[in-house]
Each structure stands twice: as structure tokens, then as C-alpha cells.
Amino acid sequence: MSEILSVSKLNKSFGGVTVARDIDFALQAGTMHCLIGPNGAGKSSFFRLILGEHAPDSGTISFRETDITRMRSFERIRRGISVKFQVPGIFKALSVRQNLEVAFQHHLHGHNLATTVRRVLEFTNLESEVETAAGVLSHGQQQWLEIGMAVGVEPQLLLLDEPTAGMSPDETRKTGEMLHELNGRGITILAVEHDMAFVEQIATRVTVLHFGAIFAEGTIAEIIDHPGVQEIYLGTADE
Amino acid sequence: MPEVSGSFLDDTPVEQRSRAAIWLSRLEGPQTMGRGPVFWAVVVLAVLGAAIYPQFTNPFAVGNTAYFMVWTFMAMGLGVVWGYTGALSFGQTAFFGVAGYAYGILTINVGAAFGFTWVALIISVALAGLIALLIGYFMFYGRIRGVFIGIVTLSVTLVFETFMAQTAGPQWRVGDARLNGFNGMSGMPPLTIPWFGGDILLYPGIGLYYTLLAMVVLCYLGLRMLLNAPFGNVLVAIRENPERAEMLGYDIRLYQMLAFGLGGALAGLSGALYTAWGQYITPSSMGLTAAALPIVWVAVGGRRDITATLLGTLAVLYAFQTLTIYGSQYALIVMGALLVFTVLVTPDGLIATAMERIGRLFGKTRR
Numbered sequence A: 001m002s003e004i005l006s007v008s009k010l011n012k013s014f015g016g017v018t019v020a021r022d023i024d025f026a027l028q029a030g031t032m033h034c035l036i037g038p039n040g041a042g043k044s045s046f047f048r049l050i051l052g053e054h055a056p057d058s059g060t061i062s063f064r065e066t067d068i069t070r071m072r073s074f075e076r077i078r079r080g081i082s083v084k085f086q087v088p089g090i091f092k093a094l095s096v097r098q099n100l101e102v103a104f105q106h107h108l109h110g111h112n113l114a115t116t117v118r119r120v121l122e123f124t125n126l127e128s129e130v131e132t133a134a135g136v137l138s139h140g141q142q143q144w145l146e147i148g149m150a151v152g153v154e155p156q157l158l159l160l161d162e163p164t165a166g167m168s169p170d171e172t173r174k175t176g177e178m179l180h181e182l183n184g185r186g187i188t189i190l191a192v193e194h195d196m197a198f199v200e201q202i203a204t205r206v207t208v209l210h211f212g213a214i215f216a217e218g219t220i221a222e223i224i225d226h227p228g229v230q231e232i233y234l235g236t237a238d239e
Numbered sequence B: 001m002p003e004v005s006g007s008f009l010d011d012t013p014v015e016q017r018s019r020a021a022i023w024l025s026r027l028e029g030p031q032t033m034g035r036g037p038v039f040w041a042v043v044v045l046a047v048l049g050a051a052i053y054p055q056f057t058n059p060f061a062v063g064n065t066a067y068f069m070v071w072t073f074m075a076m077g078l079g080v081v082w083g084y085t086g087a088l089s090f091g092q093t094a095f096f097g098v099a100g101y102a103y104g105i106l107t108i109n110v111g112a113a114f115g116f117t118w119v120a121l122i123i124s125v126a127l128a129g130l131i132a133l134l135i136g137y138f139m140f141y142g143r144i145r146g147v148f149i150g151i152v153t154l155s156v157t158l159v160f161e162t163f164m165a166q167t168a169g170p171q172w173r174v175g176d177a178r179l180n181g182f183n184g185m186s187g188m189p190p191l192t193i194p195w196f197g198g199d200i201l202l203y204p205g206i207g208l209y210y211t212l213l214a215m216v217v218l219c220y221l222g223l224r225m226l227l228n229a230p231f232g233n234v235l236v237a238i239r240e241n242p243e244r245a246e247m248l249g250y251d252i253r254l255y256q257m258l259a260f261g262l263g264g265a266l267a268g269l270s271g272a273l274y275t276a277w278g279q280y281i282t283p284s285s286m287g288l289t290a291a292a293l294p295i296v297w298v299a300v301g302g303r304r305d306i307t308a309t310l311l312g313t314l315a316v317l318y319a320f321q322t323l324t325i326y327g328s329q330y331a332l333i334v335m336g337a338l339l340v341f342t343v344l345v346t347p348d349g350l351i352a353t354a355m356e357r358i359g360r361l362f363g364k365t366r367r
Helices: A043-051 A073-078 A096-104 A110-124 A139-151 A169-184 A196-202 A220-225 A227-234 B019-025 B036-056 B059-084 B092-110 B113-141 B147-165 B206-227 B230-240 B242-246 B252-278 B288-301 B306-324 B328-345 B350-361
Strands: A003-014 A017-028 A032-036 A058-063 A081-084 A157-161 A188-192 A205-210 A213-218
Touching (some): A017 A043, A032 A196, A043 A081, A073 B242, A081 A139, A096 A139, A205 A220, A213 A227, A220 A227, B059 B206, B059 B230, B059 B252, B113 B147, B113 B252, B147 B288, B230 B252
Parallel strands (some): A032 A188
8 A cells, every 4th residue: 555645754833832743644545544632732733734724844745755845735735635624614605516616617617517516416415405505504514515525526635624523423424424435436534533433433544643743553443442542532441 | 325336526528518608608607696588688778778878868978977987897896806806905096097197108109090099098908907916916925815905905006196196397207298296197189999081089978988888898798707707706715715715726816816907907997998088197096085985886886796886886976976066075975874884784785785685586596
């Protein structure tokens, strides 16, 4: 299995606060990988560094063997990275269809665009809401819409920042199924997530961040059994 | 979860429509109000009404209406920059002034023979657009956003006004064109159409009226097509959520800069036409009052729809001029009150709100 994303000696501080501390990280193509850790561990900042919203103080980020450390965000996206934000990053005043069209029109036009939009509507279960303004969808539907916007043109890597935040258990389960299907289509997934049951549902590997550094990495079983992870994040049975 | 086999992405080659058909289809779309035969019948009737209007009124009213039409280009440009892209520019008058002075300088020096006034008009508009692109480049690539765009653009127009106001004296001339400081530049020819047996001079009157009417209609239809094209969709996406738009792979600064350049060119078109209409231009056309008025026109009409912007601008200009008969300061106070009323009661604009409600009566909405 080849590395789709590799991060080497990544450092980033804001004043006295270090959000990334000598991070070395490799993401294997085709996997579903979760980032977990306590609040303030630097998970979202790590995403923002990968996306180019923050410039690192030092270190490199490579995507498909190309150094993207100094690339602007939109250039990274065009190379095959896609993202779903924690707070649904949709265009609330536009209809569901318009949201999807804006997301895909970069690559598609006319009949091809319409077909792709229809397929994504089916996938996200939003066919009945196609002309609804995105801002009035339920929270779960907004999350799915954003996932649809992120995957319609089939990126190689999908970054998900807390994809199930605010979802009901049923919506969370459906989202897990959705991610499995996307992964089955060949999309590598890297997700920040707090819900350990969801992490167990989707992740093939898990990385634990703590104070901006990688604290542990392994399979879900290895992470759950890791005493240090229990100490800093998961808690123990006695607590 | 439904099982979907195969790829989302449909990239199978299909027979695409001709470019002309695609662009014509964009006369209607998600970014503009109004669609269907009833809407277009109303548009055609309105244009026909405007076309026969000079037959039923006096020359003064015709010239006056032409004057109103001159300003609509700047308003539609501001609509693109502010309403569609979300960047409130307080300095469209700077580009108005650049093109106005450029038209004057060019035509005073070269004259009006062989239709040069139209060449001067095009050069002036291009110059205004280029300067807008340059300012837009520094603003958007410099990560200036929000209210600071308004501050920067207002500063630009006030600096330009101040500079032009101190250009009195014979040393301030470009060839034969004297800038004349606060008194402004005059003596340039009107737009001229070369014709057998002598040029047709488009002084305020029926000829200029029809020329401007044709330009307004073309500009309006062209903007409808552009705004319903992928370019317009991206502008609206940037307005709604710039971070998301960038994370879809769009270079949002480039789009913002292009929209700002387009807005500047349209303001320049108004400026050059204004100078050709009245054969004068003064620094006060770039002053604080002049800079504020387009904001009122566009806000009152409806900044997020090009039809509402156009209709609102014509209506407010008419009202403003009517009120000016009773005193210009009084008219300005009413304009301010109208802006406050709009912001508080119909933030999407009076005309846009009315159009939305009429659309609902007929069971049609934009989105």
C-alpha cells in the first residue's frame, strides 16, 4: 500500500501555543484513518495545515509524492484533496442542486454535470430536497450535502472534521455506511472524530494527538487498550 | 443508504450544445429573478415602451431619461461587486472619474472624426477596468475583506477627487486638454457616429437616448448570462461562504478581482458616457456624496439581483431628481432616510422584495 499523504517534522505555533509539534505522519492510500485526542490537541489545526489554511513554521507535507507545503489551498484541492468542515460548509442561501453544481462545475458541464448531481443526490438521500435552500435542511442533511459536495468529483483524499457532530444515532450510523461506501470507491478518508463508537465503525487505523504531537498510533483495538490513551483521553473503567 | 454502483462522476463524452445556445440559455438561471414567457413578455413590453417614449414626451424629458440611463451601468457593476460577490465597494466613482477624464483628454486631443469618440469610449472603459483590476489585485490578494474593502475603495476615490481638485492652472494639461481643477474639464465632443454627408452628434436627445437604451439592454442581458454562468455561480458561492468556495478548488481572490474589474469597467462606462452626455466632468463626481449615492440606488433596488438593481436605480434617480427641485440637501436627506428604511425593513431591497412577492403570486421563485 502506498502513502497518499505524508507529513514530516511539521511544526506550528501561535504565539506561545504550539498546535503542531514535530509531527511525522503517513496516511496509506485506500484506508479510513481517524484522528482523535482531547480538545485542544491540535486535530483541527493539523487539518488546516494539510489544507494550507495555516502555513507551517517548519516541516513538509506531501500529497501523492508532491510537496504541497507551500501551495495555496485551492491548488491542493485541485490535486485531489477534499474536505468537509465541522460546521457544515455549505452555501445556505443556495438550493441543494446549486450547492452541488457549484461544487462540480469546475470539472463538469451540461449533461455530465446534471448526471453527476443526480448520482450524488441519490447517494446522499437528498433527492426530495433538490430545490430546497440548503440553510433549511436538518443538521444531518447539511452534513450529508457537504459530504456530497466534497466527493462528487471523486477526490483521492477526503478530510472530515467531526463528520457526525450534532447527528442523531441513526444519522451517525448512516454516515458511517456512507463513508464505507466512499472508501469502497477508492477514496482515502482521514477523519477527526470524538465519537469512539463511530471511530470503531469506520477506522482501520487511529492516530492520537496530544498537545500538538502524535501520542499513539495503531489499530482501533490497540488504541483502546493503550494505557496512556486511556489516561489522557478515553478514561478508565474506574472513572 | 441506497447502493449506487459505479462512479458519481459522469465524464462520458456527450454531444454538447453550441456555445451560442448555452449562453442564450443563461438568460434565465438561479442567480437572476425572472423566467418564463410572462417575464420576457414584460421585458419586451418595457423595452418597446421605452422605445416609443420619446414620441410622447418633450426633448428635455428624453435627455433627462438618457441621463438616468448613463448611471445604470455603474449601478449594475456595483451590483456585481457588492450584491453578487459580497465586496462592498465605496469607490466606484473613482473608476467613473478615471474613464470620464480619459474620455475628455482623448477626444479633446484627437477630436471626433472617423468615430474616434467610440474608440475613446472603449479605451476609457478599458483603462477604468485595468485600474480596478490593479486595485482589486492588491486588495484581494492582500487579504483585505469585509468593511475594509469599503474603506480602501472610499479612500481611493477621495484621493483621486482631491488630486483632480488641485489641478487648476495651465501647467495641469494633457496636450490640449486642461484639467481645470475643481471647475472640471469641459469642451470634449459628444459621442459621434460617422455618417454620409456629416457625422451624427449624439447630444442629449433622441439619438443619444436610443443609443443608451440599446447599451442598457445589451449590458443587462449580457450580465444576466454572465451571472447565470459558472462564473456567476462562483461569485455567489464566494459571497455566501468564501472558505468553502476556496475548498472546492476555486481561486477566490482571482474571481473577486475579476468581478471588481468588471464593476470598475462598468463604472467607467458610466463615467465616459456621462462626460460625453454633458461634455464636462468635475472632481465632485468622485466626492463623498457621489460615492455614496450608488450605494443607495443599489441597496434600495436590491443588490442581489441585476433586474432589481436596474429598476431601482432608475426609480431612485427619478425620485432624487424630482426632490432636488425642492432643494438638493433636502433630497440627500430623503435618500439617506430611504437607505435606512430599506436596510431596516427590506434588507434585500424594495424592488427585489416586490419582485420576489410577485413571483410567489405566480408560483415562481428564483430558487
